[in-house]
Amino acid sequence: xxxxxxxxxxxxxxxxxxxxxxxxxxxxxxxxxxxxxxxxxxxxxxxxxxxxxxxxxxxxxxxxxxxxxxxxxxxxxxxxxxxxxxxxxxxxxxxxxxxxxxxxxxxxxxxxxxxxxxxxxxxxxxxxxxxxxxxxxxxxxxxxxxxxxxxxxxxxxxxxxxxxxxxxxxxxxxxxxxxxxxxxxxxxxxxxxxxxx
Amino acid sequence: xxxxxxxxxxxxxxxxxxxxxxxxxxxxxxxxxxxxxxxxxxxxxxxxxxxxxxxxxxxxxxxxxxxxxxxxxxxxxxxxxxxxxxxxxxxxxxxxxxxxxxxxxxxxxxxxxxxxxxxxxxxxxxxxxxxxxxxxxxxxxxxxxxxxxxxxxxxxxxxxxxxxxxxxxxxxxxxxxxxxxxxxxxxxxxxxxxxxx
Amino acid sequence: xxxxxxxxxxxxxxxxxxxxxxxxxxxxxxxxxxxxxxxxxxxxxxxxxxxxxxxxxxxxxxxxxxxxxxxxxxxxxxxxxxxxxxxxxxxxxxxxxxxxxxxxxxxxxxxxxxxxxxxxxxxxxxxxxxxxxxxxxxxxxxxxxxxxxxxxxxxxxxxxxxxxxxxxxxxxxxxxxxxxxxxxxxxxxxxxxxxxx
Amino acid sequence: xxxxxxxxxxxxxxxxxxxxxxxxxxxxxxxxxxxxxxxxxxxxxxxxxxxxxxxxxxxxxxxxxxxxxxxxxxxxxxxxxxxxxxxxxxxxxxxxxxxxxxxxxxxxxxxxxxxxxxxxxxxxxxxxxxxxxxxxxxxxxxxxxxxxxxxxxxxxxxxxxxxxxxxxxxxxxxxxxxxxxxxxxxxxxxxxxxxxx
DNA sequence: AATGAATGAGGGTTCATTCAT
DNA sequence: GATGAATGAACCCTCATTCAT
Numbered sequence: 001x002x003x004x005x006x007x008x009x010x011x012x013x014x015x016x017x018x019x020x021x022x023x024x025x026x027x028x029x030x031x032x033x034x035x036x037x038x039x040x041x042x043x044x045x046x047x048x049x050x051x052x053x054x055x056x057x058x059x060x061x062x063x064x065x066x067x068x069x070x071x072x073x074x075x076x077x078x079x080x081x082x083x084x085x086x087x088x089x090x091x092x093x094x095x096x097x098x099x100x101x102x103x104x105x106x107x108x109x110x111x112x113x114x115x116x117x118x119x120x121x122x123x124x125x126x127x128x129x130x131x132x133x134x135x136x137x138x139x140x141x142x143x144x145x146x147x148x149x150x151x152x153x154x155x156x157x158x159x160x161x162x163x164x165x166x167x168x169x170x171x172x173x174x175x176x177x178x179x180x181x182x183x184x185x186x187x188x189x190x191x192x193x194x195x196x197x
Numbered sequence: 198x199x200x201x202x203x204x205x206x207x208x209x210x211x212x213x214x215x216x217x218x219x220x221x222x223x224x225x226x227x228x229x230x231x232x233x234x235x236x237x238x239x240x241x242x243x244x245x246x247x248x249x250x251x252x253x254x255x256x257x258x259x260x261x262x263x264x265x266x267x268x269x270x271x272x273x274x275x276x277x278x279x280x281x282x283x284x285x286x287x288x289x290x291x292x293x294x295x296x297x298x299x300x301x302x303x304x305x306x307x308x309x310x311x312x313x314x315x316x317x318x319x320x321x322x323x324x325x326x327x328x329x330x331x332x333x334x335x336x337x338x339x340x341x342x343x344x345x346x347x348x349x350x351x352x353x354x355x356x357x358x359x360x361x362x363x364x365x366x367x368x369x370x371x372x373x374x375x376x377x378x379x380x381x382x383x384x385x386x387x388x389x390x391x392x393x394x
Numbered sequence: 395x396x397x398x399x400x401x402x403x404x405x406x407x408x409x410x411x412x413x414x415x416x417x418x419x420x421x422x423x424x425x426x427x428x429x430x431x432x433x434x435x436x437x438x439x440x441x442x443x444x445x446x447x448x449x450x451x452x453x454x455x456x457x458x459x460x461x462x463x464x465x466x467x468x469x470x471x472x473x474x475x476x477x478x479x480x481x482x483x484x485x486x487x488x489x490x491x492x493x494x495x496x497x498x499x500x501x502x503x504x505x506x507x508x509x510x511x512x513x514x515x516x517x518x519x520x521x522x523x524x525x526x527x528x529x530x531x532x533x534x535x536x537x538x539x540x541x542x543x544x545x546x547x548x549x550x551x552x553x554x555x556x557x558x559x560x561x562x563x564x565x566x567x568x569x570x571x572x573x574x575x576x577x578x579x580x581x582x583x584x585x586x587x588x589x590x591x
Numbered sequence: 592x593x594x595x596x597x598x599x600x601x602x603x604x605x606x607x608x609x610x611x612x613x614x615x616x617x618x619x620x621x622x623x624x625x626x627x628x629x630x631x632x633x634x635x636x637x638x639x640x641x642x643x644x645x646x647x648x649x650x651x652x653x654x655x656x657x658x659x660x661x662x663x664x665x666x667x668x669x670x671x672x673x674x675x676x677x678x679x680x681x682x683x684x685x686x687x688x689x690x691x692x693x694x695x696x697x698x699x700x701x702x703x704x705x706x707x708x709x710x711x712x713x714x715x716x717x718x719x720x721x722x723x724x725x726x727x728x729x730x731x732x733x734x735x736x737x738x739x740x741x742x743x744x745x746x747x748x749x750x751x752x753x754x755x756x757x758x759x760x761x762x763x764x765x766x767x768x769x770x771x772x773x774x775x776x777x778x779x780x781x782x783x784x785x786x787x788x
Numbered sequence: 789a790a791t792g793a794a795t796g797a798g799g800g801t802t803c804a805t806t807c808a809t
Numbered sequence: 810g811a812t813g814a815a816t817g818a819a820c821c822c823t824c825a826t827t828c829a830t
Contacts, residue, residue: 008813029226032799043816045802050814054800107300110366139386146380146388153377154386156370160361169307173353180350183343188385189336189351191343205789229824240791241826251825402792423620426820437795439823444793448821501694504760533780540774540782547771548780550764558751563705567747574744577737582779583730583745585737599810623803634812635805645804794828800821807815 012050015040016064019057027104028058062109063119070123077131083144086135088182091161092175106166129155144186161185209247212237213261216254224301225255259306260316267320274328280341283332285379288358289372298363326352341383358382406444409434410458413451421498422452456503457513464517471525477538480529482576485555486569500560523549538580555579603641606631607655610648618695619649653700654710661714668722674735677726679773682752683766692757720746735777752776 018040022031033054037044051057076090112120136154139145145154164170174181183191215237219228230251234241248254273287310317333351336342342351361367371378380388412434416425427448431438445451470484506514530548533539539548558564568575577585609631613622624645628635642648667681704711727745730736736745755761765772774782 011814033801034799042814044800045817046815048801104301104304107304110300143387145386146384148388149377149381149386150374153374153381156367156374157378157381157386160357160367164357164361170353170357177347177350177353180346181354184346184350184354184385186385186387187343188381188383188387189342189346189354190340190383190385190389191345192387201789230826231824242791242828243789245826246790405793427822428820436793438821439796440794442822498695498698501698504694537781539780540778542782543771543775543780544768547768547775550761550768551772551775551780554751554755554761558754563701564747564751571741571744571747574740575748578740578744578748578779580779580781581737582775582777582781583736583740583748584734584777584779584783585739586781595810624805625803636807636812637810639805640810791830792828793830795824795826797824797826799823802820803816803818805816807813809812809814 008050011042011046015042015047015050015057016061019061020065023058023061023105023108024102027102028108029104033057058108059112062112065109066120066123070127073128074131077135083135083139083142084182084186087139087185088178090135091158091165091181091185092178132158208239208243212239212244212247212254213258216258217262220255220258220302220305221298224299225305226301230254255305256309259309262306263317263320267324270325271328274332280332280336280339281379281383284336284382285375287332288355288362288382289375300364303363329355402444405436405440409436409441409444409451410455413455414459417452417455417499417502422502423498427451452502453506456506459503460514460517464521467522468525471529477529477533477536478576478580481533481579482572484529485552485559485575485579486572526552599641602633602637606633606638606641606648607652610652611656614649614652614696614699615692618693619699620695624648649699650703653703656700657711657714661718664719665722668726674726674730674733675773675777678730678776679769681726682749682756682776683769694758697757723749 015036019031019036022036022039033044033047036057037047040047047057051060076093077086079086081089109120132155133151136145136151140147165174212233216228216233219233219236230241230244233254234244237244244254248257273290274283276283278286306317310321329352330348333342333348337344362371409430413425413430416430416433427438427441430451431441434441441451445454470487471480473480475483503514526549527545530539530545534541559568606627610622610627613627613630624635624638627648628638631638638648642651667684668677670677672680700711704715723746724742727736727742731738756765
């Protein structure tokens with residue numbers, strides 16, 4: 001990549017980062033192109049030159065965000081922790097990028113996702129889900145996961161949790177309860193003791 | 198209440214209902230006062246006469262919505278079902294009002310809530326939470342809930358689920374997995390069988 | 395029509411007139427909503443309240459213009475002048491409305507017309523053309539028009555002239571040549587004298 | 592002309608051609624410098640380097656267009672057809688360049704012309720008009736044109752026609768009526784028969 | 789009390805043009 | 810000499826809100 005292209009990419013990256021920060025703080029709709037331009041120290045038109053429209057900028061920001069997030073997610077698996085610790089980390093690890101995400105921005109991402117935007121879909125289907133499935137299988141092998149449960153159910157279950165953790169308010173409330181929550185997760189609300197039936 | 202006041206209340210109610218419907222479908226930001234006025238068959242100014250500002254209207258709509266939702270929530274407890282059935286109903290019952298709620302509107306409500314808006318806070322603290330706590334105690338007495346778990350943790354746990362269920366996409370995906378999800382909820386991912394430790 | 399409606403119509407008419415004047419002078423594209431608003435002494439938004447979009451305003455201005463023009467056109471027939479005088483008047487009469495029309499505006503009107511916009515089309519097909527045809531028939535009866543010529547051809551022929559007359563530059567150049575032009579129109583370039591073949 | 596200059600002229604010509612095509616299709620106002628640059632495979636700035644401003648580019652394009660058109664016009668006279676055939680050809684010949692010209696572009700040219708832009712004016716005054724005058728004189732000599740008519744009047748008359756023919760809609764409507772139109776042109780609407788007075 | 793009319797502020801977007809390499 | 814990058818100004822349009830009747 002020559003100097004021209006590199007500088008272009010750098011500036012694009014600046015704009016993306018500025019937009020990402022603003023979107024995460026205030027949501028997509030509340031942030032105007034003007035604000036992004038100001039924060040990125042460029043003119044509005046420059047943004048249009050690079051991204052063509054606000055909609056497109058939003059797409060690119062999401063891609064940017066998703067791929068950054070992805071690396072952090074993937075790194076969670078790069079260790080030899082025992083299964084329960086992996087799970088704990090997976091749910092409670094505060095990823096650098098993902099925290100403090102404005103709910104509007106979050107919803108926009110979800111809308112993209114459920115609209116089947118290929119980039120996210122592919123990353124999720126081809127990489128994230130298989131990684132999780134593999135983890136569940138490991139848990140089943142080691143006796144930590146009931147082999148009768150379908151991986152899909154467990155995935156949904158985790159998904160719901162992981163998502164809730166992204167919300168700052170919930171995260172803060174739940175942090176002091178980590179142990180209890182982990183217990184419920186593993187042993188259910190009944191606990192490991194004797195069961196009524 | 199004399200005729201004047203009654204008509205006034207009726208009109209207010211019309212406006213609230215119109216606004217609620219639109220907010221639930223499209224979110225708060227995407228709905229303009231003009232649209233609400235049109236749907237409610239009044240002029241924009243009438244809305245201002247009654248509600249002073251859009252922000253205030255939103256507050257009132259949320260109050261309206263929360264109280265409607267509350268009756269449905271309360272009614273979930275009016276039965277003699279065994280504990281597990283109550284839980285299932287609690288999580289999976291599609292309340293009439295709450296379903297299909299636009300995520301933007303949902304977030305606005307949540308923001309109100311976490312901002313400590315008194316009305317919601319009070320309803321939640323003084324009515325909803327005690328009702329839930331009572332339920333958990335019942336579960337503990339009957340051996341369905343581990344007595345070592347704090348009620349607060351269980352509450353959070355349920356909260357996360359109940360909230361996820363409000364989202365149409367998640368609800369639809371999870372419905373076919375009801376049994377698995379309930380199993381995880383009660384027995385954890387380990388299941389009721391022998392435990393590794 | 396009550397006072398409200400009357401005032402509304404009056405204001406609408408103001409805006410239409412302002413827009414018409416500007417369009418005729420500078421063309422549609424060169425005139426901004428802001429300019430129209432300033433000239434009509436209203437805010438831009440008022441124009442949008444009345445006309446919804448610039449496109450729509452243009453439509454309405456054209457309708458307004460066409461109907462005004464129509465009365466003047468129709469009045470040209472309300473007389474007992476001999477056929478040749480009628481023709482002369484028809485071609486050279488400077489209608490109050492039609493003169494000084496900016497060519498861009500003219501083209502926009504023509505585009506509307508050829509797009510088959512119903513209002514203009516109908517006026518033209520059902521009223522203007524029959525009126526002209528009738529005139530040609532009169533001319534044929536009185537020996538002023540060759541009965542072998544199709545009315546359609548004559549219509550086209552006149553149409554071309556009448557249109558050219560609308561253009562200020564042409565009109566001014568042609569005015570001193572009125573007699574010659576009329577002669578050509580009636581007797582052709584060959585003139586009434588003996589013909590070569 | 593050395594290689595540098597030749598390449599420069601080639602590029603200029605490319606740009607002119609690209610601009611001309613676009614102007615003829617969409618009009619001057621609707622075509623942006625960016626589009627021209629893209630079509631000509633140069634950068635926007637190159638256009639500015641060569642033509643200084645859009646206005647100036649438009650001038651140059653018109654000059655380019657006029658001179659191309661001129662050759663075609665001139666060639667119409669290079670034959671030994673009898674007078675009536677020459678006239679017919681003159682009016683109905685669809686020149687290669689001139690056809691399908693967007694009306695906006697046409698008007699811009701006309702504005703240039705009536706503004707007395709020297710290049711066009713000169714070509715017109717010194718070349719086109721004399722050529723036409725010569726033709727009329729020929730017609731007069733051969734008895735096809737009434738010697739009492741001033742050449743200026745006939746010129747205007749033809750001008751109006753020729754112009755109308757440039758418009759696609761009119762051209763298409765008039766083509767099937769060629770014979771009638773030619774008859775009117777030569778013998779007037781009265782025709783060659785006996786005259787009423 | 790209710791409403792039609794009106795608006796200032798701001799949003800996304802486009803364009804002709806200039807800067808800087 | 811040629812270009813990618815950048816921009817101020819303007820445009821159409823929307824919205825929450827106020828005015829005037």
